[in-house]
Amino acid sequence: MDNTKTNTGKTQVGTTGPVLIIGAGLLGASLGMRLSKLGVPVFLRDIYPVVSALACDMGAGQKWEEGGSDPALVIVATPPDVAADQVIAALKEFPSALVTDVASVKSVILEEVAAAGADLSRYIGSHPMAGRERSGTAFAREDLFESRPWVVVPNQETDPGAVLAMRSLALDVGSLPLQLDAQTHDQSVALVSHVPQLVSSLLAAQLAKALPESLGLSGQGLRDTTRIASSDPALWAAIIAGNAEYVGKVLRGFADDMQQVLHALEHPGVDIPSPSLVGAVTLAMRQGNLGAARIPGKHGGAPRRYQEVMVKVPDKPGTLGQLFLAVGETGTNIEDLELEHSPGAAFGVARLAIDPNSAASLAEKLQVKGWEIVSV
Template sequence: MELRTVLVVGTGLIGTSTALALRRHGVRVLLADRDAGAVRLARELGAGEEWTPEAPPEEGVDLAVIAVPPAFVASELLELQRHDAARCYTDVASVKAEPIHRARQLGCDLASYVASHPLAGRERSGPGAAREDLFLGRPWALCPTEEAGPEARAAVLRLVELCGANPVEVDAAEHDRAVAVVSHAPHVTASAVAARLADTTDVALGLAGQGVRDVTRIAGSDPGLWLGILSGNAAPVAEVLEAVARDLNEAAGALRALAGGDGAAMQDITQLLKRGVVGHDRIPGKHGGPASAYAVVQVVIGDRPGQLARLFQVCDEVGVNVEDVRLEHAPGLPLGIAELSVQPDAAVSLVEALRDRGWQLP
């Protein structure tokens, strides 16, 4: 099914990123949002043109993408269907079971609707944070009900394809349990760690390294947005947090015992750390398969324009693909460490090339 015209309702990060991805393929995109400023910014970014129900396009709308918080998905779907705004409908909220249940209660037409959720995002929000490549290679969950018709299924699959994502069909309840483990509970956990920093000393903050930055990165997201997400998936998230809390309580007890001279308590800590390694290693790699073991090449890099470009130019010259990159800044100094993850058999040649060109490797 071809999508010629798509309506995006909600011009935040996900909605605007969807619109930008569609525009890249020449799809006509109409934009709507209760926040006139958000629509204006999305339009200025090239995401599409403003839509009003009083002036629908003559050719009609093939698909409406509802990009609003989970609590408002069902009511927005009902309102759009009352206006006959599109032939098919989907939403991109991060919770699925409750919006579907509510849509059924309200009497929405579920034949033309397929609930979905792109597993992509950023710690920033709003149309200004949108990117047309946000969904490239990312999973996009599809949760069709038994009432969903073939046209709606085809329309949403085409949307996922145009956005460059990978469709994954999953039951709505299973989806919510899964995202509780891999997204929602980790966000609360990161916030709990970051909250310890609110009242800590300046000395401690001055010693902050990359570890605490990695753990707390997502804690900088919009609390209002996350309150809506967590409210819609409260029970599954609570179950995961309770399990995490049990592990932390047991670890705290073991550490108290260790501090009191009970050397045997070290075994309990060791078991938790080992379980953490096993869980970490199960996270899929960048192409969805098993995570690869990369060699890490560390390079001292100046904090000034053009340094990363020069560094990547060396990689290009010797034919080494950078699988991942991470920057760690040196506190109080105009330099840092760039960590380049590369295939193990490419590390030696990259190190030699960097040293030959005057780069300092620690």
Template structure:
């Protein structure tokens, strides 16, 4: 059991992430109130045991979790603070710098706002897909403002631990650059691959294997939600996309220079993989190997060393 100051939580937004946070908190005995602009979502979450619908006159929560689409977070935060819904606020949106800047510009009290982002999700959306263990063993980025109070950060760190995740302190702009690479661009690339199969014939589908299913799995997410996410992190995403496009363009050009069925690799542009300087094709495959090895070998959260006493700061 984690010793915590969190007795009451208010979850605003009962989608996959909000309802999963609520379920995880309920499991540790926290009192949870639920709200959503869609009354059906609230009833569904209630029936799943995620808490009770919020009502006028609720006592202020120790922590308010804003789990609405990224572009709505600043407005929801402002209104929640104006209504005094809680003493500390956090959100779960997958972009941070723009939301924080907008919240500040809108006059929100950022001293008690701890922007957050759990590194978990699923292809399905809505409260029906929620699970109490969605965040178990996952990392959860926290991106406080320099003016955010340490006790607010500590409280949200406890919230993360109650959800079974491991928090990580990251600067908002660094978070957005990293998230563009680890989440947003992979989503777009998976979509661009999957898009090739809209209207695919039966032979094509018959020959599609597990590799392709893995690569395109995340392309199943909601276009509306993802448009909102991607727009919020447009700059960092465009930069990473440029690099991907550059690599693929070079490879296509190298392949155009190759004669299918020609024997030997000499004189084939981009193919001098066995010579001193690797060509575009071999070069990309080797870099892909290196990146993949790092990703595959990266320590999953919660595997070794337990929860560290001191929060880790990262630029």
């Protein structure tokens, strides 16, 4: 059941509950906060009482008490290395409940649940493609799933009603549901999530031995490519281990391409720069251009080209908000935003991605309002 509007204008929620969330970390607490705000009865259970207590204080639900009403839906939001055990236990403990997990890997969990002889008709895997560099309950947000894909992963025995229930859950929390089988899911996330995490972490690891003078030169490019390197090592070790086969295949392709560039760097030939080195780097860059161009646009459709309007933003409280207000007053939509700020600088540069037909006009209007345009 999709979200609709009633005659009173209130959102009608497809998930009725009660919902039991097992694991009150980032995903579990964020789900609880969103569902609780929608009026769905939510209960929380975590092996660490302090974690569930914090999540309750944040508005994610109530502490689960044994002997209460059985849940209609159980959401296992634990790390992937223990998710299968929790799913199996929940299917046994609550024989009338639909059980899902939100782990980042799906095949290994399905295999373990099936091997245990659990009721697969009531189990459906799922994976909200949402998260943060920081894990843990304290970083939970009720809007974490807004406009993010939510993968629904039924097995061959999953009841059709369970698929509808999971689609409703995704829509209720603001996500965009799509359906994949477990193998396709794991292949996909290896490419778009798991290997990017490893590559970012490996690059950031080189900074640990860098000279302070070198780090002082860092710009937005380095920040962009290492942003997710602050992620939880223990959690990601469990995720990568659970998807080792597909991560290994993607990482091998990455390593092969890297090796070609490395070979050219280490064997430049007589001429400097050598044709082979220039060719290897050019090929790598062109292949990267092609890959980047295939990343879907913000609405999930084909990539769209925008023009950048670069605006100098003084490093003072409220100036970025004033810039947004000024852009809004021109009637122009900001399609994307990046903010560059060098250490110690008295200003930053906001890179506004704008429809090409509106870029020049926006720049002129902002200049009239007193903003300094760096480039269009």
